[in-house]
Amino acid sequence: MTETKKLYRSKQNRIIGGVCAGLGEYFNIDPVIFRVLFVVLTILEGAGILIYIVLWIVIPEAGKVEAENQALGQRVSGVANEMKDSAQNLAKDFKENPNWLNNRRNFIGLAIVVLGLILLMNQFFPFHWFRWDIFWPIVIIFLGLLFIFKRR
Numbered sequence: 001m002t003e004t005k006k007l008y009r010s011k012q013n014r015i016i017g018g019v020c021a022g023l024g025e026y027f028n029i030d031p032v033i034f035r036v037l038f039v040v041l042t043i044l045e046g047a048g049i050l051i052y053i054v055l056w057i058v059i060p061e062a063g064k065v066e067a068e069n070q071a072l073g074q075r076v077s078g079v080a081n082e083m084k085d086s087a088q089n090l091a092k093d094f095k096e097n098p099n100w101l102n103n104r105r106n107f108i109g110l111a112i113v114v115l116g117l118i119l120l121m122n123q124f125f126p127f128h129w130f131r132w133d134i135f136w137p138i139v140i141i142f143l144g145l146l147f148i149f150k151r152r
Contacts, residue, residue: 008062017056104146 010021013031020038024031041048 007059009056009059011062017052018061019052019055019059022059022062023055 005026007026008022009018010025010031011018013021013024015021015035020034021031023029023034038048038052041051
């Protein structure tokens with residue numbers, strides 16, 4: 001499987017921002033050609049400086065992206081481990097106390113967690129069946145029935 005080439009600003013062969021060196025590395029061309037091209041564009045039309053600045057902003061610096069991705073991966077891994085531990089503790093509590101859901105506070109807390117998971121998943125995979133204009137009336141009806149049939 002071949003790895004795709006990615007465009008980065010160079011850290012080693014840079015003169016100003018590393019844009020021309022990065023373009024040279026990406027296209028396997030001498031960076032001097034890109035430098036001359038930017039100078040010619042600047043002299044003729046004045047756009048060379050603007051294009052260079054835009055590319056300087058848009059193209060990430062080499063090495064920075066990998067470090068950011070690694071840090072993000074570690075944070076995601078940590079959060080996933082915390083969620084796994086919480087789920088294991090919840091399952092353990094539920095096994096030890098089968099009447100765990102009979103406690104109203106636990107039930108409402110679990111309902112809020114499920115709602116949060118639905119909303120979070122909706123950000124990644126939009127649910128066309130989940131509609132807020134129907135959800136809140138159902139919640140109000142459910143709470144009303146809960147108060148009516150609540151055992152004392």
